[in-house]
Amino acid sequence: xxxxxxxxxxxxxxxxxxxxxxxxxxxxxxxxxxxxxxxxxxxxxxxxxxxxxxxxxxxxxxxxxxxxxxxxxxxxxxxxxxxxxxxxxxxxxxxxxxxxxxxxxxxxxxxxxxxxxxxxxxxxxxxxxxxxxxxxxxxxxxxxxxxxxxxxxxxxxxxxxxxxxxxxxxxxxxxxxxxxxxxxxxxxxxxxxxxxxxxxxxxxxxxxxxxxxxxxxxxxxxxxxxxxxxxxxxxxxxxxxxxxxxxxxxxxxxxxxxxxxxxxxxxxxxxxx
Amino acid sequence: xxxxxxxxxxxxxxxxxxxxxxxxxxxxxxxxxxxxxxxxxxxxxxxxxxxxxxxxxxxxxxxxxxxxxxxxxxxxxxxxxxxxxxxxxxxxxxxxxxxxxxxxxxxxxxxxxxxxxxxxxxxxxxxxxxxxxxxxxxxxxxxxxxxxxxxxxxxxxxxxxxxxxxxxxxxxxxxxxxxxxxxxxxxxxxxxxxxxxxxxxxxxxxxxxxxxx
Numbered sequence: 038x039x040x041x042x043x044x045x046x047x048x049x050x051x052x053x054x055x056x057x058x059x060x061x062x063x064x065x066x067x068x069x070x071x072x073x074x075x076x077x078x079x080x081x082x083x084x085x086x087x088x089x090x091x092x093x094x095x096x097x098x099x100x101x102x103x104x105x106x107x108x109x110x111x112x113x114x115x116x117x118x119x120x121x122x123x124x125x126x127x128x129x130x131x132x133x134x135x136x137x138x139x140x141x142x143x144x145x146x147x148x149x150x151x152x153x154x155x156x157x158x159x160x161x162x163x164x165x166x167x168x169x170x171x172x173x174x175x176x177x178x179x180x181x182x183x184x185x186x187x188x189x190x191x192x193x194x195x196x197x198x199x200x201x202x203x204x205x206x207x208x209x210x211x212x213x214x215x216x217x218x219x220x221x222x223x224x225x226x227x228x229x230x231x232x233x234x235x236x237x238x239x240x241x242x243x244x245x246x247x248x249x250x251x252x253x254x255x256x257x258x259x260x261x262x263x264x265x266x267x268x269x270x271x272x273x274x275x276x277x278x279x280x281x282x283x284x285x286x287x288x289x290x291x292x293x294x295x296x297x298x299x300x301x302x303x304x305x306x307x308x309x310x
Numbered sequence: 311x312x313x314x315x316x317x318x319x320x321x322x323x324x325x326x327x328x329x330x331x332x333x334x335x336x337x338x339x340x341x342x343x344x345x346x347x348x349x350x351x352x353x354x355x356x357x358x359x360x361x362x363x364x365x366x367x368x369x370x371x372x373x374x375x376x377x378x379x380x381x382x383x384x385x386x387x388x389x390x391x392x393x394x395x396x397x398x399x400x401x402x403x404x405x406x407x408x409x410x411x412x413x414x415x416x417x418x419x420x421x422x423x424x425x426x427x428x429x430x431x432x433x434x435x436x437x438x439x440x441x442x443x444x445x446x447x448x449x450x451x452x453x454x455x456x457x458x459x460x461x462x463x464x465x466x467x468x469x470x471x472x473x474x475x476x477x478x479x480x481x482x483x484x485x486x487x488x489x490x491x492x493x494x495x496x497x498x499x500x501x502x503x504x505x506x507x508x509x510x511x512x513x514x515x516x517x518x519x520x521x522x523x
Contacts, residue, residue, distance in 0.1 A: 201344035214493040276425040278364035286356035
């Protein structure tokens with residue numbers, strides 16, 4: 038944040054008598070765009086370290102059964118990773134549930150590997166000196182859908198129901214500040230401070246670009262983050278309570294957001310502020 | 311070309327409009343609306359492990375319920391009901407003085423802490439006005455969800471009649487505009503009466519940076 042503010046401040050100073058309000062605002066947005074372009078270098082994106090760690094975790098024998106995740110079915114058949122992320126969340130008959138990638142991975146860890154998922158969930162978000170298996174695995178698997186389009190699933194009635202419930206959640210106003218997701222994400226071109234806000238109320242480009250660029254490497258957090266973390270942080274800023282990791286409510290929201298983002302190209306891990 | 315009596319055309323048009331009004335908020339893009347009881351259960355499960363005080367925040371009060379169900383597009387009658395109910399919760403300053411200290415008002419406007427699950431106990435909450443509004447024209451980091459408030463008092467000739475209205479707006483935005491996006495800062499006890507007075511001074515004091523060019 039301080040970096041952006043310094044850049045913006047510098048730009049405003051350089052512009053001299055910046056004068057008109059609209060001009061200052063355009064200037065701010067141009068500088069933010071320049072900053073985004075500067076950090077958006079795949080060859081220097083530390084998110085790929087998470088992808089590599091995820092690849093190791095995927096093929097490593099772990100848990101009481103000492104087997105890898107390689108027979109885990111993410112919807113495309115056992116062990117098939119290409120395109121799996123583009124079509125998640127989706128309905129899984131063996132679990133009789135709609136699951137997002139995190140929920141499905143936890144299910145596979147439990148059923149196939151006999152792994153202690155409580156420990157995995159405790160380390161759901163990485164921090165200094167604390168890796169997150171989930172962030173690494175999601176980065177690796179999502180990366181296998183690069184170049185593909187977001188394909189929200191709707192053939193099963195439960196998938197359609199989850200999407201509808203996600204939409205209802207998106208518009209639900211609650212908490213001490215009366216915020217819903219729509220309070221910040223239902224109009225194009227809005228900002229919180231200098232942070233641009235994607236509009237998810239209508240399907241199209243903004244939803245596509247957002248959903249197609251998560252998981253992402255967050256420069257400000259020095260960590261790879263998945264949509265689970267983004268939504269967790271949204272609930273925090275919304276002044277709602279902390280949502281349970283890999284809960285069905287977060288899956289429902291992702292279903293709705295992916296419907297708005299249908300057809301968006303996946304390019305991950307991206308890199309963001 | 312068959313012609314219809316004009317009163318019939320009007321009646322059909324009215325019914326059609328009524329249908330659009332009813333259908334639009336509930337279901338878009340050919341999706342049937344979710345069963346409200348199932349949505350409540352989904353949200354309940356999401357926050358199963360938080361304390362009862364925190365969980366209570368996900369339950370909707372009558373105003374939140376109407377604004378949620380109508381996606382903020384309320385009828386005139388619903389708007390009247392909301393505004394009357396919210397107006398009843400407004401508490402005016404006991405000393406009759408609406409203006410506090412603009413320097414403290416800046417702190418409130420600039421502070422985005424409070425009521426987040428990451429905040430330590432005892433965190434002093436701010437109003438976070440800058441998240442959504444431009445205020446001091448020299449500050450470049452401001453949001454655009456709400457209108458610009460730069461030059462607010464100066465542009466209104468520091469009208470003392472207006473100050474009371476703005477106090478009510480900050481204390482409870484929905485007493486003024488039903489389903490406003492703005493939090494009901496006073497009624498929700500996010501800000502104290504004194505903090506709201508300080509923010510008013512930030513908007514209305516002649517010395518405040520908000521009113522400088």
